[in-house]
Amino acid sequence: MPDDEIQTLNRPEAAPHQALPRPAATPAAAPQPQWLGPVLIVGIVLAALNLRPAITSLGALFEETRTGLGMSGTVAGLITSVPALCFAAVGVTAPRLSRRFGPAAVVCAGMAAIAAGLLIRPFASNAAGFLAASALSLAGIALTNVLLPVIVKRWFPDRVGTMTGLYSMALAAGTSLAAAATVPLTSALGGSWRTGLLVWAVLALAAVLPWLPIATAARRTRAAEAAAAGTAAGAPADTGPRVVRSRTAWALACYFGLQATGAYVTMGWLPQIFRDAGVSAATAGVLLAVTMVMGVPLAFVIPRLAGRMRNQGPIAVTLGLFGLAGYLGLYLAPAAGAWAWALLLGISNCAFPLVITMIGLRARSSAGVVRLSAFAQSTGYLISIPGPLLIGALYQHSGGWDLPLALMAGLLVPQVALGVLAGRDRTIEDECGMRN
Template sequence: MVTDLLVTSKTPGRTRATPWLAATALILTAVNLRPAVTSLGPVLEEVRGDLGMTATVAGLLTSVPAFCFAVVGVTAPRLARRFGVDAVILAGVVALTAGLALRPLVGGTAEFLILSAVGLGGIALVNVLLPVVVKQYFPDRVGPMTGVYTTALNVGATAAAAVTVPLASALGDSWRLGLGTWAVVAATALAPWPILLRRSRATRPRTVSAPAAPTGPRSMATSPVAWALAVFFGLQATAAYVIMGWLPQVFRDAGLSASTAGLLFAVTSLLGVPLSYVLGALAGRLRSQSLLAAGLAAFGIAGYLGLLIAPAGAPWLWAILLGVSNCSFPLALAMIGLRGHNAATVGRLSAFAQSTGYLLSIPGPVIVGALYQHTGTWHGPLVFLTVLMAVQCAAGVAAGRNRPL
């Protein structure tokens, strides 16, 4: 699969080995873009107890990724124009590794939040720029290559969700060691980027070419396409980070064990492994992705209603439904790549859609945490999430129409 993509992708000015190197860097980096978040959910109860964290603050913690992605991600195109895309991604991976390594060592909530933000800030830069890398190195295979790296992303998310609790248990029932292990995994993504950086500087300019018109997010603010993508991206991010942060707790409150809750959560990520590639490839073949967006939202609504009515009645079914719905993320990334006609446009659209979208998603997890703390049940939060999923459906239908920038 990847071999065919690399062989058929022809980009001027590249050595034959460069697509392989770029694909390796994409995959290794993507694997490490979610463990910082998905490893936390299964041990959140232990982290809260050890650090003295309230449910509302825990809800804030689940919003930290969205905040970092919104605030830091918007700077990615400007940094890329100054230092080069590959250099900025390398810096992002360094920040991610440092944040993952240091946050388990602290003893207070504030320090834990700050160091989490360091790692997540690194992810924010990478999130925005990986679609640019795909457009630069694989301009004729945007959909399939987006599917490849989002599949790798889901592999990392699934592994972190499934392995963190057993890993922590094996390391002396220490959530700190369980979380810290993912810093070692993140360090593996550092290796290919210095090599790719040297090669890319030898074959192309450091900066991403951009038109003379304004190149920041403001230049996208008048585009209905960009806004539809931003709203769709923001609402799918709200759903994703609530699921990452709170789904294991929903199942634990329903009477299931921590290990079972972790496995159920892992199912939501595991489904993204095959579906990410399928959706990416399918999105690239279709003129409109509206039907795909609506279908994924329908799965999400069904999953939330199942948790609302009988959370322990069919937990595996609810996890499967929500796992399918979570594949809105690779669909959103594919649509970003497909709507831009070149790497510069994709970079600006990616920065606007992701930064604005993540900014819109910030209140969601906090509201869910606050509702849970004040009501003591999951009824209010699940009704709230069901309504948001219906709005996501409408935004996805609008974003999926064939209206390239």
């Protein structure tokens, strides 16, 4: 890898007017068409908008869907655990697919899978068909989850923080939009849960469109570089680091898992915590929306700030302290300070855009980013699976929220420590003994 690419993360981010991306420099890099920059930005934003509506739209209509399909409690519980399982199982295949077809082509296929699943599942006549269609969408989400940081690193190496902030903000907006708008849209379109779920396929189909020309342009670039290097375009050499040897990779994976645990617990249980404290159901839903909406502006600010810092540990500490304050408030006065606790937890949950930014900063090469992204996200989602189930079991066993809140506050301590380790100014290539 050329020295100018190795040093790219030590440069300040490019000025905002520089719209045209440049792939990581190689001697045989093909010239890029002028339209690619704006289309890539649109494609990244649309892809990010589609990474959560398949999940949060179902959450809004879950009771109606269960009734309509005659799901048993066991099947319903399986469906709620499928996202994390798919993200872990499918995400780990992303490096191999990216090497074979290129990250842009895989993201394009991922968008198509999301759209296909969202189109099919409202027409399912039984729980098995619904689960299969949902799994198709979730597989597309899993691949795109892993590869968007790679796209950013590949095409915007001098603007990792800014571009990560842009798609993190879009992801948060898509999450909040689907959660808030699904029920009103369902009512406006006749009241059928099938129509309410189907409407999100339109957004997914729109996301496929920009990725078709992006994938075509990327394939031509890969072919030109492979021809110049005398290698097969479809099977480039695997020169990425072995991330399991990297302490930073493990710190990132565990940090990802703990922040995902906190986010899933918040989305699943926060309204119930408020309702048990005497807050009305309607207000509890609004409080959850406030928590989720906090991620929209902060998801843009935090990655930009992180991208300008050599060490992101202080941000991890700050977010953890906000979370500790929020859980302490829920423990002491859940109803009296409900709005403040919702805001504090919303800020704490912005550990997600931070860890996504760190994935892009902790590897020098695109090969390193794709391996690190797949490892950190797949391992992290596996770590997050027991969390919401354990919180539910503690709540049922103890009959209150003291023990669950104490556990969540306790988990923030190792999360902060891992964030400090993951935020250190080093790369997985150095830790794995690779020299470029």
